Amino acid sequence: MAEAAKSTRVEAAYERLKDEIRTNRMPPGFQAPEPEIALRLGMSRTPVREALIRLEAEGLVELIPRRGVRVLPIRAEDMREIYQILTSLEPDAAARYAETHPSDQELAPLERATADMEAALESEDLDTWAEADDRFHQILLDLQGNRRLKEFVRALYDQAHRARVVTMRMRGPPHRSTQEHRDILNYLRAGDGDSVRRLFKQHRTRSAEELLAILEKYKLGQL
Missing domain, CATH: 1.10.10.10 (Winged helix-like DNA-binding domain superfamily/Winged helix DNA-binding domain)
Structure with a gap:
């Protein structure tokens, strides 16, 4: 006890x-x-x-x-490695989940997270947007069903999330990212694993490039 x-x-x-x-x-x-x-x-x-x-x-x-x-500081070299891993693992896991043809009920938490991102973007509430963005990825990680993958990737999310929170006001409004989440959700609903994999990989690659450019420009890793 x-x-x-x-x-x-x-x-x-x-x-x-x-x-x-x-x-x-x-x-x-x-x-x-x-x-x-x-x-x-x-x-x-x-x-x-x-x-x-x-x-x-x-x-x-x-x-x-x-x-x-x-x-610990947020170092560009750490983020580069983390996003390389996420870009390798997440798209395939999401594609496999899409190929199970999830129901609307299963996808409802992802729909709520996406809608929350869209509403937060409309009201220019970046903190709420970041929370909803993180929730989308956490939910999808839970849904994909691979327990070992979930445990491994979740630790990387913590690093990636705090880097996004630090840098999100140093870039423009996340219109493209929000649309990519909506498109990924639509492909999941359609059971289109190939499109989920392609778009998810593009999403993570672009996010990494934006983040690394800011970290290197402002030398945030020296904090």
């Missing part, structure tokens, strides 16, 4: 900290001692420490002896 309660506290600390990092409330370069982090979360130090160890293994933070924790 005590072990289960401890595990729950660690998981809560992990999710809270990861959300702080993904949304850049703890931005790249942020550094603080562990007691300060625990106070920030309103939690005890032990679960926070264990959560930070997990986040270090995922490449989001660095634990520094006697100095606490530092949120």
Whole structure:
């Protein structure tokens, strides 16, 4: 019983900290001692420490002896590798899912995420747009059914999401990206795996090029 309660506290600390990092409330370069982090979360130090160890293994933070924790910078070379992996894995997984001919009911969460992106773009609410964009990819990752692929790719999403949040106001409104999500959804509904694969690959390639150009131009990896 005590072990289960401890595990729950660690998981809560992990999710809270990861959300702080993904949304850049703890931005790249942020550094603080562990007691300060625990106070920030309103939690005890032990679960926070264990959560930070997990986040270090995922490449989001660095634990520094006697100095606490530092949120790692968003480096262009890291993002290049991450997007190469996403571009290789996601399109094929989405294409295989399309070929199962998913029902409208199965696709309803993706429809909601896409509609939320379109509404957020219309109201110029980029934070809500980024949340809906992330939700679209997370839902599709769940739907494609490969558990090992899901566990592997999900860790990369955290890195990619915080990079998008940092850079999204340094580029134009995401009209093209929003349309690509709508087109991918339409091809999923049509069961057209080849078109899903082609468009998804184009989407990730273009997104990577835009992101890397900004990271290299503004030297954000030096944060």
